[in-house]
Amino acid sequence: MNERLGKTYKNKKMELTLSTAYMGVSIITIIAVGISAAAFFRPPEVLLKDMAEVDVKESWLPMLGTLKAAGALGLLIGIGVPAPSIGTAAAVGLVVYFIGAAIVHIRVGDYSVSGQHVFLLLTVATLVLDLVS
Numbered sequence: 001m002n003e004r005l006g007k008t009y010k011n012k013k014m015e016l017t018l019s020t021a022y023m024g025v026s027i028i029t030i031i032a033v034g035i036s037a038a039a040f041f042r043p044p045e046v047l048l049k050d051m052a053e054v055d056v057k058e059s060w061l062p063m064l065g066t067l068k069a070a071g072a073l074g075l076l077i078g079i080g081v082p083a084p085s086i087g088t089a090a091a092v093g094l095v096v097y098f099i100g101a102a103i104v105h106i107r108v109g110d111y112s113v114s115g116q117h118v119f120l121l122l123t124v125a126t127l128v129l130d131l132v133s
Helices: 001-042 045-053 058-080 084-107 115-132
Strands: none
Touching: 001 058, 001 084, 001 115, 045 058, 058 084, 058 115, 084 115
């Protein structure tokens, strides 16, 4: 009987670890993507310069910022509401968004590791932890 209780405790401990990791990574992703989204509504000169280098028109920035903000909000709702599919859908959407951003950079010959790669890693980690926790 003690052996069985030990296994149960071990399983619960593992679930808690995955859940805690998911929560932590999700919160970091929400904050990072939220700050990035806000920058797209009042873009600093460096952001405008970077976007011009990859042929993204300044007029697109509010729409792109809205997509990021919606993704961050979806992750937040997925944490707070007992409907986890909202968070999963938001994570999938953000992964697709940042894959698109990476493709835009590659298309113009920018192979450097930059912000979109960090955001892509964060959103992929959030999605994977969401799916396994």
